[in-house]
Structure formats: structure tokens, C-alpha cells
Amino acid sequence: MTKNSTSRADVDHARIFFMCCAALSLAIGVLVQATALAQNEDRVKAGLTTWRNSGCSDCHGAFADGEKQRDEAPSGANLRTTRLDAAALKQTISCGRPGTGMPAFDEGAYKVRACNGQALGPPPSDLYPTPRTLTPDEIDAVVMYLQARIVGKGRTITKQECLFYYADQPDWCDDYK
Numbered sequence: 427m428t429k430n431s432t433s434r435a436d437v438d439h440a441r442i443f444f445m446c447c448a449a450l451s452l453a454i455g456v457l458v459q460a461t462a463l464a465q466n467e468d469r470v471k472a473g474l475t476t477w478r479n480s481g482c483s484d485c486h487g488a489f490a491d492g493e494k495q496r497d498e499a500p501s502g503a504n505l506r507t508t509r510l511d512a513a514a515l516k517q518t519i520s521c522g523r524p525g526t527g528m529p530a531f532d533e534g535a536y537k538v539r540a541c542n543g544q545a546l547g548p549p550p551s552d553l554y555p556t557p558r559t560l561t562p563d564e565i566d567a568v569v570m571y572l573q574a575r576i577v578g579k580g581r582t583i584t585k586q587e588c589l590f591y592y593a594d595q596p597d598w599c600d601d602y603k
């Protein structure tokens with residue numbers, strides 16, 4: 427073998443090796459992304475479960491449009507048209523809004539986790555009583571759910587949205603388009 431042909435073979439090997447690597451890393455990238463998406467979807471579903479179990483819909487309505495489900499509950503805000511970002515959503519759900527009907531869902535709010543930039547201490551006395559408390563992780567999942575399915579979706583609830591919520595009672599969605 428001449429020196430020349432050896433180096434050409436080397437180049438070919440290098441090229442094949444490079445192409446393999448590129449294809450492999452692309453495949454891994456796609457896989458990682460798909461896994462992340464699936465994990466996000468799981469978190470959104472977990473957030474929906476928390477939303478359902480925490481009395482949010484009593485005051486905000488199933489679709490978070492402010493059409494409360496329990497007559498005697500305070501009327502919650504329309505979260506479909508809220509301007510709050512993830513941090514503000516988390517803060518509101520964790521700390522509640524003293525003096526309004528919005529309870530604080532984080533058991534450690536004010537006491538072990540600061541609220542509204544205040545020093546740690548006893549929670550304000552004019553907080554609406556919470557139906558149940560949530561862990562910071564559960565609150566994060568609710569925020570993910572709200573951002574994925576509620577915030578910015580406008581006033582009109584679509585049949586698809588209704589079916590996502592009432593997957594087990596699809597006939598409740600007959601009136602939606």
C-alpha cells in the first residue's frame with residue numbers, strides 16, 4: 427500500500443465515523459426531546475388532577491373561566507384571560523390573596539416560605555380558609571397545567587378542551603363546538 431492510499435482510507439473512515447456520530451447524536455437528541463415532552467405531558471396531567479382535587483373549580487369553574495361551580499363559594503378570577511406569568515401564578519396559588527376569596531395553598535406560606543417579599547412570620551389573618559394544602563411540587567404542576575391548557579386560551583371553551591377535562595363523561599360536552 428502506498429502512503430497516499432492509506433491516508434485516503436483514513437479520510438474515508440473518519441468521514442464514516444463522523445456521519446455515524448452525527449446520526450447517533452441526532453437520534454439521541456430526538457429521543458431526549460420526546461422523553462421531555464412526555465414528561466411534560468405527565469406533569470400537565472398531574473396538574474389537572476391537583477386542580478380537580480383542590481377545590482379550584484368551586485370558585486374558578488372547571489374551565490377556570492370564573493364561572494364558579496359552587497354557588498356559595500367566592501367568585502374566582504378568569505384564569506383563561508389572566509396576565510400572570512409562571513412566577514406570579516405560583517406566588518398567587520402559594521400565598522393566596524389576603525382580603526379576597528383566594529386562599530393560600532402552600533402550608534408553609536408566610537411561615538417557612540416568604541410571601542410578597544415579607545419577612546417570615548404568621549400568615550395574615552384575612553386569608554380565605556383553604557380547602558386543602560398543596561406541596562410546592564403540586565403547585566408547580568398546577569402552574570404547568572394552567573400554562574399549557576388555560577392561560578391565554580380566551581373566553582370560548584372548545585369541545586376539545588371540554589373533552590380533555592371530562593374525558594370520562596364525554597356526553598357532558600355535547601353542547602360545546
Ligand code: HEC
Binds near residue numbers: 480531568
Ligand atoms: C374559595 C375560592 C377559591 C378557591 C378554592 C381558589 N381560588 Fe383562585 N381566586 C379566587 C378569587 C376570589 C380570586 C381573585 C382574587 C382577587 O380579587 O385578586 C382568585 C385568584 C386566583 C389567581 C390570580 C388570577 C389573576 O389574574 O390575578 C390565580 C392564579 C388563582 N386564583 C388560581 C387558583 C388555583 C390554581 C386554585 C386551586 C389550587 C384556586 N385558585 C382556588 C378564589 C378561589
